[in-house]
Amino acid sequence: MKHIVTVLSLILLLSFLPASAFAEDKAFKRIQEKREINCGVYVLGSIFSYDKDGNPQGFTVDLFKEVSERTGLKVKYKEISSFATLFEDLNVGHYDMVCSPILALPSTIMNGLFGTFISYDPINIYASSEMDISDITNLKQLNDSKYTFVGMDGELGGIYAPKKFPKAKLNLLPLGMTPANMFLEIDGKKADFIVLSSIAEKAYSKENPGKLQQVTDKSLVPSTVRLFFPEDSLKLQSNMDVVIDDIKRDGSLDKLLLKHGLNN
Numbered sequence: 319m320k321h322i323v324t325v326l327s328l329i330l331l332l333s334f335l336p337a338s339a340f341a342e343d344k345a346f347k348r349i350q351e352k353r354e355i356n357c358g359v360y361v362l363g364s365i366f367s368y369d370k371d372g373n374p375q376g377f378t379v380d381l382f383k384e385v386s387e388r389t390g391l392k393v394k395y396k397e398i399s400s401f402a403t404l405f406e407d408l409n410v411g412h413y414d415m416v417c418s419p420i421l422a423l424p425s426t427i428m429n430g431l432f433g434t435f436i437s438y439d440p441i442n443i444y445a446s447s448e449m450d451i452s453d454i455t456n457l458k459q460l461n462d463s464k465y466t467f468v469g470m471d472g473e474l475g476g477i478y479a480p481k482k483f484p485k486a487k488l489n490l491l492p493l494g495m496t497p498a499n500m501f502l503e504i505d506g507k508k509a510d511f512i513v514l515s516s517i518a519e520k521a522y523s524k525e526n527p528g529k530l531q532q533v534t535d536k537s538l539v540p541s542t543v544r545l546f547f548p549e550d551s552l553k554l555q556s557n558m559d560v561v562i563d564d565i566k567r568d569g570s571l572d573k574l575l576l577k578h579g580l581n582n
Contacts, residue, residue, distance in 0.1 A: 381417070415547045442513075443513060460483050468488075
């Protein structure tokens, strides 16, 4: 009954909106015509990866199997080339939407449309498990020239390290590199700290157990993860939110988060 009420409420809401509100929803139109969602994804452990035969796997794939079963749409995956150009790539149609959950941050939230809540995902500071951090008791101590952070344009290290720890050094990796390169900087001791969301760290550590340790119990920034849409895709966002909310209500979302070790 709740499902029926939700769908009817959505239909009623859409009927009162002016046609111009959805006139430019190009991604929604492409999906309707092709009956397929072109998903932007990023490779990171159990969030999204490939098996030995090259088949997509992980939380994103399982989540969109649920979406496919409920909507009848096919799903294909395309790797995000750069987080620094993500919003532009979305708006010119390289992807219909971002299907791997990404952080809703104050610095990015006005650049497009975030979908409904998926999970809490605090941002933390991590170091190699081999690093002695016993003397570090608070995050303020990291604002020191003897420490080096690693980051990339448009992602957490590139955004928060210069703002929160201006005295520390920053290895800012060039555009086009994958997130995996940041972990190599930590492994190779070229950087001391990496800024990650809790879910990103869990996804990495599930595939690489014992590699990282959280520097303090205090999070750097509270945040959530959500799906992401082009700035003109109000109709796609509204309809996808209904599908995700249904996946939440029947407990499927919690099961998938638990299955992939991403639950908080």
